[in-house]
Each structure stands twice: as C-alpha cells, then as structure tokens.
Amino acid sequence: MAAExxxxxxxxxxxxFRSGLKADLDARINVxxxxxxxxxxVAAIRSASPQVVLLDVHLPxxxxxxxxxxxxxxxxxxxSTRFLALSVSDAAEDVVTVIRAGARGYxxxxxxxxxxxxxxxxxxxxDAVFSPRLAGFVLDAFGASTTVSVDxxxxxxxxxxxxxMRLIAxxxxxKEVARELFISVKTVETHVSAVLxxxxxxxxxxxxxxxxxxxxx
Amino acid sequence: xRPPLLRPPEKVVAGVCSGLxxxxxxxxxxxxxxxxxxxLVGGAxxxxxxxxxxxxxxxxxxxxxxDRNPRSVAENFARYLQQGQQSRTGAAGLIGSRExxxxxxxxxxxxxxxAQALGAQINLQLIFPFAVIAAGAVLAWSQLxxxxxxxxxxxxxxxxxxxLLRLAAGLVxxxxxxLLVVSGSITWDVLLAxxxxxxxxxxxIALVLAPWAVRWWRAFQAERAGRIRQxxxxxxxxxxxxxVLQTLAMIQNRAGSEAEVIKLAxxxxxxxxxxxxADPEKGTGxxxxxxxxxxxEVEDAYGHPVDFVAVGTAELTVQSSxxxxxxxxxxxxxxxxxxxxxxxxxxxxxxxxxxFVRDRGAGFDPDAIPQDRLGLRESIIGRMQRxxxxxxxxxxxxxxxxxxxxxxxxxxxxxxxxxxxxxT
Numbered sequence: 001m002a003a004e005x006x007x008x009x010x011x012x013x014x015x016x017f018r019s020g021l022k023a024d025l026d027a028r029i030n031v032x033x034x035x036x037x038x039x040x041x042v043a044a045i046r047s048a049s050p051q052v053v054l055l056d057v058h059l060p061x062x063x064x065x066x067x068x069x070x071x072x073x074x075x076x077x078x079x080s081t082r083f084l085a086l087s088v089s090d091a092a093e094d095v096v097t098v099i100r101a102g103a104r105g106y107x108x109x110x111x112x113x114x115x116x117x118x119x120x121x122x123x124x125x126x127d128a129v130f131s132p133r134l135a136g137f138v139l140d141a142f143g144a145s146t147t148v149s150v151d152x153x154x155x156x157x158x159x160x161x162x163x164x165m166r167l168i169a170x171x172x173x174x175k176e177v178a179r180e181l182f183i184s185v186k187t188v189e190t191h192v193s194a195v196l197x198x199x200x201x202x203x204x205x206x207x208x209x210x211x212x213x214x215x216x217x
Numbered sequence: 218x219r220p221p222l223l224r225p226p227e228k229v230v231a232g233v234c235s236g237l238x239x240x241x242x243x244x245x246x247x248x249x250x251x252x253x254x255x256x257l258v259g260g261a262x263x264x265x266x267x268x269x270x271x272x273x274x275x276x277x278x279x280x281x282x283x284d285r286n287p288r289s290v291a292e293n294f295a296r297y298l299q300q301g302q303q304s305r306t307g308a309a310g311l312i313g314s315r316e317x318x319x320x321x322x323x324x325x326x327x328x329x330x331x332a333q334a335l336g337a338q339i340n341l342q343l344i345f346p347f348a349v350i351a352a353g354a355v356l357a358w359s360q361l362x363x364x365x366x367x368x369x370x371x372x373x374x375x376x377x378x379x380x381l382l383r384l385a386a387g388l389v390x391x392x393x394x395x396l397l398v399v400s401g402s403i404t405w406d407v408l409l410a411x412x413x414x415x416x417x418x419x420x421x422i423a424l425v426l427a428p429w430a431v432r433w434w435r436a437f438q439a440e441r442a443g444r445i446r447q448x449x450x451x452x453x454x455x456x457x458x459x460x461v462l463q464t465l466a467m468i469q470n471r472a473g474s475e476a477e478v479i480k481l482a483x484x485x486x487x488x489x490x491x492x493x494x495a496d497p498e499k500g501t502g503x504x505x506x507x508x509x510x511x512x513x514e515v516e517d518a519y520g521h522p523v524d525f526v527a528v529g530t531a532e533l534t535v536q537s538s539x540x541x542x543x544x545x546x547x548x549x550x551x552x553x554x555x556x557x558x559x560x561x562x563x564x565x566x567x568x569x570x571x572x573f574v575r576d577r578g579a580g581f582d583p584d585a586i587p588q589d590r591l592g593l594r595e596s597i598i599g600r601m602q603r604x605x606x607x608x609x610x611x612x613x614x615x616x617x618x619x620x621x622x623x624x625x626x627x628x629x630x631x632x633x634x635x636x637x638x639x640x641t
Contacts, residue, residue: 091494110522132560136526139564169526170573170618171560 005030006124009048011041011070012056012086017109021054024113029120038062042073050081051124054116055103057087057094068101078102084123086116092137100200105129122174127189128196135168138195142202155202157195164191224275230319233269256327259334263327271431324354353390354424384429391421460488480520487513504531504541504570508563511545519552521559529565531625537570539604540623544572546596547619551576555617565625572621580612597621 006029012018013036022031033048035041038061045053053074057067065072071083083103087094088110095106104123107116108131119129130138142157157165160181167177174192178185222240224232234252238245255262328350464485471477505527512523531537544561551559555578562573593610597619601608606623 089494132524132526132562136528136562139528166562166564169528169564170562171524171558171575176615 006052006120007032007048007050008120009033009035009041009044009050009053011035011044011053011059011067013037013058013060014056017056021113021116024116025120026114026117029117036060038065038069038073041070045070045074045077045081049077052120053081053083054120055083055085055098057085057089057098066098067103068097071098071101071103075102082123082126084119084129092141095134095137096141096199099134099196102200104196105131106134107131108133122189126193128192130165130168130192130195132169132171135165138199139165139169142198155198157198161191161195164188165195168192222273224270224273226276230323231266231270232275233266233273236273237269256323257330260327260331263324271428349394350391350421353387353394354421380429380432384425387425388422391425392418394421456492460492461485476520480517483516483520483522484513487516502533504533504537504565505563507533507538507541508544508561508572511541511548512561514545515548515552515559518549519556521552521556523548523552523559523561525561525563527563527565529563531565531570536604536606536623537625539600540570540572540606540621543597543600543606543608543621544574546593546600547572547574547621550593550597551578551617551619554578554581567625569622569624571623573618574621575616575618577616580614580617582612 005027008025008029008031010018010021010031011034012021015036018034018036025031032050033044035044036059038059040061041053041055041059053070055067055070059066059070062069062073067083067085067087071078074081083098085095085098085103085106086109087098087106088108089095099106104126105119105128107119107129111119111131122129138157139162142155142162163181164177167180168174172180174185174188178188181188220239222236224236225239226232228235229249234249235245237243238248241248252262252266255265464481468478468481471481508527509525512525515521516523533541548559548561551574555576557577560573560575562575564571598608601621601623604623606621608622609620611618611620
C-alpha cells in the first residue's frame with residue numbers, strides 16, 4: 001500500500017484550509033487537483049478522476065446543496081471515486097445529508113494530518129471512516145437500546161455493530177476496537193461498512209426527516 | 218400522494234386551472250374546458266375560479282412560507298443570503314395586459330350568461346355597464362398576483378403606488394358601471410331594483426377590496442419575515458464581533474505562547490459551536506449539557522481537547538449530578554496525568570446512564586496510589602457507590618478508561634439518597 005500513492009482531489013472553499021491540509025497529508029497521498037465551488041469540484045473530479053475526494057460539506061455554488069450536490073453530480077463515478085466528507089459542523093443534518101448522498105465517511109476538520117491520511121487510505125481501500133461523533137449519531141438515530149423491534153433489517157443495528165459503534169464513540173481506533181472485541185481489524189471494517197450501508201439505505205424516521213427537509217428524497 | 222394544490226408560475230390567467238390539473242392529475246385542457254362549462258352554467262365556474270384564486274397560494278408564496286421556520290441561526294443566515302440573491306435576480310414582473318384582457322372577456326361572457334339566465338333582454342345598454350364593472354374588477358383582482366415582496370423589503374413605494382392607482386381605477390369603474398345600470402332604468406317600478414343596485418355597488422366594492430386585503434395581509438407577512446431576518450443578521454454580526462474578533466486579537470497578542478493560543482482557539486471554537494448549532498428545542502438542564510460544561514472547564518484549565526459524544530439524553534437529578542461530578546474528577550485526572558486528547562462518551566438508556574472517560578496516557582497502577590490521595594478513591598469510586606452506581610477503571614500502557622454507570626430508574630432514587638445521608 002505504501003508504494004503506490006493515492007490520487008486525491010481536495011474540495012474546500014477556504015484556500016487557507018486547502019493549503020494547510022495539503023501540507024498535513026503524508027507521502028502516501030498525492031493531491032492532483034483542488035476546487036472551491038460545487039461546479040469546479042464536479043469538473044475537477046471528472047477530469048482528474050481521483051481515487052478519493054476530500055469534500056467539505058458546505059460549499060458555495062450550484063443550487064446550494066454543498067458537498068452532497070457534488071456527490072450527486074458525480075453519482076456515476078461512485079464506483080471508482082470515493083468521497084470522504086470533512087466539516088467543522090457537528091449538525092446532524094449535515095452528517096446525514098452527505099453520508100446519504102454517498103460519502104464513505106465523515107471526519108471533523110480538527111483531525112490531525114496523520115489521522116486524515118489514514119482515513120484517506122482506508123476510504124481508498126473501500127472501507128468506511130467513522131468519527132466518534134458520527135458513531136454517536138448512528139447510535140442516537142438507530143436507538144441506543146437493543147430492545148427496539150423493527151421489522152426491516154436495514155433499520156436495525158446488530159448487537160456486534162452496536163458494540164463497534166459504541167467503542168468508536170468512546171474514542172477507540174479500529175485497531176483498539178479489534179483488540180477489545182477479540183476480532184480482526186478487517187472484521188471491524190466489515191461491521192463499519194455494514195453500518196454505513198444501513199445509514200445510507202435505512203428509511204428510519206430519524207434519518208429521512210433531514211433528507212426530506214432538504215428535498216433530497 | 219397528490220401534489221399540493223398550488224398555482225404554478227406557468228399560467229394563462231392566474232394559474233388556477235393548471236394548478237388544479239397538476240393536483241388532480243388531469244390534463245390542463247380538460248380542467249379549463251370544465252371550468253368554462255361551469256362558467257356558462259349560471260356563472261358557477263367564475264365564482265369557483267375567483268374563490269380558488271384567493272385561497273390557493275402561488276408556488277412562490279408557498280416556498281417562502283416553507284422557509285419561515287429554519288432550524289438554526291447558521292441555516293437562517295445562509296437562507297437569508299440565498300433569498301437576497303434570488304429577489305435581486307428574480308423580480309417578477311407585474312401582471313400582463315394579456316391576462317387582464319382574457320379575464321375581462323371571461324367575466325363579460327359570464328355576466329351576459331347570467332343576464333340571459335335571469336330572463337333579461339340582452340341589449341348593448343346593459344352589456345356596456347357590466348363590461349365596465351368587469352374591467353374594474355379585473356383591474357383590482359390582478360393585484361392578487363403582483364409580486365411586491367421585493368419592493369416591500371427594499372421599502373420602495375413605486376409598487377405600492379401602482380397598487381393604489383389600480384385600486385382607485387377599479388373602484389371608479391365599478392361604481393360608474395353600477396350608476397349606468399341604475400340611470401338606464403330610473404322609473405318608480407324599478408325603485409326596488411335600484412335599491413338592490415346600491416347593494417350591488419357595495420358588493421362590488423367588497424369584490425374589489427377582498428383581493429386587496431388578502432394581498433395586503435400576505436405582503437405584511439412577507440415584510441415581517443424579512444424584518445426578522447434582518448434582525449438576525451445584525452445579531453450575528455454583533456456576536457461575531459464580540460466573540461471571534463476579540464479572540465483573534467488576543468491570539469495575535471499571544472502568538473508566542475502555543476499553549477495559550479490553542480486554549481484560546483479551542484474555547485472560542487466551543488463557544489461559537491454552541492451558539493451556531495445548539496438545538497433550542499432540546500433545552501438545557503440535561504445530563505449532556507452538564508457534562509459539556511464540565512468538559513469545557515477541563516479544556517480551559519489544561520488546554521487538552523475533550524472530544525464529547527452524547528447518545529440519548531436524561532434529566533439532571535441529584536443522582537446524575539453525582540455522575541457529572543465523578544466524570545469531572547475523572548476528566549481532571551486524565552488532563553493532569555495523561556494529557557493529549559481525551560474522549561468523553563455519555564450514553565443514556567432507559568435504565569441507566571453510562572459515562573466513559575478515556576485518555577491516551579501511560580496508564581497507572583490503581584493499587585499503588587497512596588491512601589491519602591482522594592481523587593480516584595473518593596471523588597470517583599466512592600461518590601458513584603454512594604449514589605448506587607459503579608465506577609470501573611481499566612488502565613494499560615496505551616491509555617486509561619474510567620467507566621461510570623448509574624441506574625436511572627426512579628425507584629432507586631430514595632435508596633440512593635438514604636445512602637448519601639448516612640455518609641454525610
């Protein structure tokens with residue numbers, strides 16, 4: 001993995017943040033293009049066809065949809081290009097909107113350069129990246145207790161998935177989660193990807209509410 | 218589900234028929250034909266059309282109304298900017314003369330049909346006054362769709378003047394028309410009819426004023442919403458000045474001290490975040506709020522970031538206050554001895570509240586702590602036990618995690634308080 005570098009497009013409307021991020025990313029990552037608006041982002045992603053797009057949730061331009069609109073504009077590329085959302089916002093609707101649009105992860109901008117590089121590598125490998133806050137949000141949205149009886153398998157977390165989410169919310173890295181639960185890191189990644197899929201496809205009321213409010217459904 | 222009944226922007230007269238067609242899922246032509254047929258049957262279609270014209274909002278108005286309750290200040294701000302751009306670019310034109318002419322023709326036709334149905338001989342003398350009345354009414358009614366929102370927000374009077382002019386012209390035309398009707402048949406045996414005609418004049422005035430009143434009310438609402446947005450924007454500017462600009466100035470002054478700058482930036486971030494994203498519906502006084510306050514205290518005291526994640530919520534009670542105090546002690550321990558990033562996680566279930574405080578320090582041996590050190594033994598373990606909860610400590614060379622659990626069931630409350638009383 002370390003030999004080949006990962007092509008990344010950085011999309012953020014703040015030039016200071018973009019240059020800071022570029023300086024922070026380590027040698028595994030190769031920034032091929034930058035963009036500051038919805039339109040330029042879609043154009044840059046189409047021409048550079050990167051493996052990963054680091055995408056700010058709030059962007060000017062387009063019809064006001066921000067990062068989610070960029071993903072929607074590149075919907076046909078989702079198989080080869082993966083999106084990692086970056087934001088300063090903690091607001092649940094921001095998280096839900098961009099994840100349901102198709103992002104493979106959500107991290108806050110206070111994350112360190114090494115952590116974000118790891119996250120990019122992980123997303124490039126097809127895995128999901130959850131911050132503690134996103135994990136906390138998932139637990140909140142899917143109900144913190146296991147007693148909730150929901151018919152649809154998509155609307156419910158398995159006991160194992162819930163355990164993984166709780167540990168991530170408590171600040172554990174994937175490696176630490178694996179050690180804690182006596183499973184492999186690969187299994188942790190499988191669980192997290194399954195949760196991401198549920199987060200994207202579930203029709204639970206808590207999840208659809210924001211999407212409906214933003215006319216994404 | 219049917220699409221909502223709205224008057225779309227693409228319209229022939231007022232968009233009533235095309236709106237109905239979309240709502241009922243029928244071709245617009247069929248709806249229009251039906252409306253004309255209804256209009257020919259004693260003018261019912263005209264009445265229905267007018268009524269729908271007043272009651273059914275345009276798509277534009279509906280969109281504006283939907284925007285009235287935004288979730289947060291930040292969103293509101295964004296929406297304010299967006300709307301400013303829209304109203305600058307999309308100042309909708311006044312109603313075209315083509316529409317007035319069509320409306321006039323329709324009303325005239327309906328009036329003729331009504332007269333015929335009443336058995337009156339159709340003659341020019343009668344048609345002319347009715348045509349005048351119809352012209353006046355159409356002139357007044359066309360105000361219903363004139364988009365004056367942009368003008369009102371900007372405080373300009375041009376559109377308002379136009380509206381008044383149209384209102385006056387409409388009134389004059391209608392009254393003149395009715396006078397013509399009366400003067401055309403000024404004999405004793407039609408005195409009754411004449412008094413009826415005066416009533417009709419009043420009805421005509423009401424006909425003219427009704428859409429104006431509706432229009433005025435809608436404009437008033439739009440203006441009020443605009444004013445609220447303006448106030449909010451001023452509030453945002455004031456807040457940014459008091460908080461962010463002051464902090465930036467302080468950071469510039471203390472650029473030499475990294476720890477100090479980090480502390481300032483972190484405190485400012487927390488404050489701004491609270492202001493921008495706090496959900497006013499959730500209210501304060503919950504366990505999560507109390508823990509957030511404690512985390513802020515630790516950040517301010519030591520400058521180590523505390524990453525707080527809360528799942529679920531619970532009311533702050535005597536018992537859960539003890540949980541907060543124990544968590545505070547654990548956070549201070551972590552910040553003091555381990556440093557670096559600290560994770561704080563709260564989970565409130567129906568039966569219990571759990572708190573995890575995790576640091577990434579070198580760990581320690583709980584048994585090696587001297588008896589006289591009260592931090593861990595008294596403030597955390599002892600306090601949790603007194604309130605019927607538990608505290609567990611897991612420590613390793615890669616970090617320490619303190620797990621606090623407290624049952625939340627109401628039945629446990631008296632027992633817990635009793636234990637507390639025994640201890641004090």
